[in-house]
Amino acid sequence: MQRYLWQYLSLRLITGWLIVAILPAIILFWNYILSDNIQITQINSVIASSSVIVFSLITLERLTQFPGQKSMVTVLPTLLGIGIIVGLVLFIFRLPYSVYYLIASAVLGMLFCFTSQVYLRAVTQVVIGYVPIGRSQSLLDITHVRWVELTPCFKPTHLSLSFHAVVADLADQSLSAEWEQLLAETALQGTPVYNVLQVRESLTGRLPIKHLYENNLGSLLPSQSYLLIKRLMDTLVIIMTAPVVIPVVLLVAIGIRWQNRHNHESVLFTQHRIGQGGKLFTMYKFRSMIADAESNGAQMATSNDMRVTKFGSFIRQTRLDELPQFINVLRGEMSLIGPRPEQLDFVKRFNETIPFYRYRHIVKPGISGWAQVMHGYASDEDETKVKLEHDLFYIKNFSLTLDLLIVIKTIQTMVTGFGAR
Known part of the structure; x- marks a missing residue:
């Protein structure tokens, strides 16, 4: 499946850091940079801003991996939560900082994160190919996913251009040797192949009790x-x-x-x-x-x-x-x-x-x-x-x-x- 560049967290981290932390520093502290007279106040402010945007983007990436989560809902609470933590560190250790810089950085941070999440939602529609055998048909009632039915004549070499993943009921006895070979070739070509229970769990946020015996109960032990x-x-x-x-x-x-x-x-x-x-x-x-x-x-x-x-x-x-x-x-x-x-x-x-x-x-x-x-x-x-x-x-x-x-x-x-x- 072709991925857009913005879907890579590393690119968002670098871009966010440059826009939210470095850009306001260049604008507000330019004279100090030219005269090579950078103050500890400015350094603390840039470090604080960098910490907030980096940890916010990483946290948003983790939070939106869970089923049914709208990324826009998590943006403001995440920024506020991490901002408060960083602010407490500055306050407790009485570190000097630039109020004007942090305000400008906070505004840019909110604009950047909201814009980033809007674009991500627009380009990350999940497309999953499914083998129409066994319990795979039961997945079709899950919304926000584009389901594509596969036939035995599909070409695994082309899957990397059209699907995020392929799903099959790997426990169904009617899954023929031909299908098994095609699924193996699909995985070798770089497109992940999942069992139907894994996909239903990841898309719904529910662990079906009817098939819990197919999971290893030992893996359900909390840390x-x-x-x-x-x-x-x-x-x-x-x-x-x-x-x-x-x-x-x-x-x-x-x-x-x-x-x-x-x-x-x-x-x-x-x-x-x-x-x-x-x-x-x-x-x-x-x-x-x-x-x-x-x-x-x-x-x-x-x-x-x-x-x-x-x-x-x-x-x-x-x-x-x-x-x-x-x-x-x-x-x-x-x-x-x-x-x-x-x-x-x-x-x-x-x-x-x-x-x-x-x-x-x-x-x-x-x-x-x-x-x-x-x-x-x-x-x-x-x-x-x-x-x-x-x-x-x-x-x-x-x-x-x-x-x-x-x-x-x-x-x-x-x-x-x-x-x-």
Whole structure:
């Protein structure tokens, strides 16, 4: 498949660095450069700007590799996040810097990244050739991909000019020796050949539970080193955000108390949930439902649940009802990111009816997660199976990059009120 030059990260890094870091330095510091009198303030500023643009472009490249991600959504949060980190370094170590240069560089950085991502979206339509045998036909319902049906008379030597990849159901017994030879020649010519399950997983962000036995379960084990790092990061983030979170918590508590001023219901709602390793713990949430919401037993929440109060609908939509779970995170019962903890009654039922459901408990449950931002609420068992496939994808791709993407999508939902919940 022919690649455009702009699709190479190295070219974007060099171009971005020249435009965002070097160009404003030449314009603003030209007299100092001519007189060979460059100041430490200018050097620090160029290093800071270079760090932001380089790490931003690398992060955007990693984030947009995950299924269903619109690159434009991640640009501003990525630039802001990395910019804040670099700014904190300058502040903590009291390094001198040029305000005018950094402002000019920041404007150029936003313009460059947005323009770059717009162009990348225009030239990177995925084209995949598929062998029309077995489960390959089931891929055709996946949008944003141009599917091209292959015939036994296609020429593998020409594939490098027309396809990003070729997909086939390699486990299907009807895959003839002729097809196998053609697929082998395709791979030798430089066009990757994938099994149908790999492609479905990478394009949908879900790990199909029907065919989980075809994966090596050992490969789904999360990184133990990252589990430790994640625990430290969770604690650090909560401590650092406490000055902002505590006032918000107080305001939400006052709003709930006003909503329930005619009864004596508590502001917090507690419920037993299943955590890592199947252990039971008490989860905290702000009360968002009416007092007798579960008088008829445990019920699955829906996007338009009639049990939710008016103020409760707002805090659920913006995820503010989850803030008390910071207590659970500090106690080590939950993480900021992970599969949502489920009620005991539902877990008992799903363990019996949904294959591999227990496997989602191999990591700590989270306040937000991949299934939450990609799917939202599950109102029945079929939707729970879909959410489980998202959870298994998260466990298999357990990493800092995926956690960062989930954080960005969660913040987007909190600020705009739109997105999966």
